[in-house]
Amino acid sequence: MDRRLSLLEDLVKSLSSRDPVHGWEHIERVRRLCRYIASRYGGDVDLEILDLAALLHDVGRFVGDGGHHSELSAEFAEKILRILGYGEDKISRVVSAITSHSYSYGREPETIEGKILSDADKIDAMGAVGVARTFMLGGLWGRGIDETLKHFEEKLLKLYGRLYLEVSREIARDRFEFLEKFYKQIRGELGVEV
DSSP, rough: OOHHHHHHHHHHHHHHOOOTTTTTTHHHHHHHHHHHHHHHHHHOHHHHHHHHHHHHHTOOOHHOOOOOOOOHHHHHHHHHHHHHHHOOHHHHHHHHHHHHHOOOGGGOOOHEEEEEEHHHHTTTTTTHHHHHHHHHHHHHTOOOHHOOOOOOOTTGGGSSSGGOHHHHHHHHHHHHHHHHHHHHHHHTTOOOOO
């Protein structure tokens, strides 16, 4: 393994250790999803850029204060990659993918690596893992079930329609169907018709 990548992994593990929702486990799942989507995509994908972007995509949640995590993550990535001696073109492409990975930030990905990263991050918010993460976040924020379910309505149930690649939709289909089924089931149990 590249020494620089090993150093980055150790740094991100350390920074993300106190965030059970967006921390190291999430980052590793997103990295695996990125590799899987890229392998099924069939086109030209720079795997090093994709992996660096996936590794650093949420680091702004741990180092930044004030501002959107995509922008904070991109700023951190630019600085640390430059310190580690990555080339300016590579840094620029990693920063572009990170900045555009979150649809809530409102910037569309311009590269295939950005689209794959965005899709992988969305897919990790679906399925059983997505449900678990959502309720973990609700608990951390002191939210009850009803308030936590608003996150499903405002974000999670819209994610599938915002995936960029057909291969991502194929990968996410079962997860999204589970998400919809879970939402209907819990709403029914709470006495709310859906």
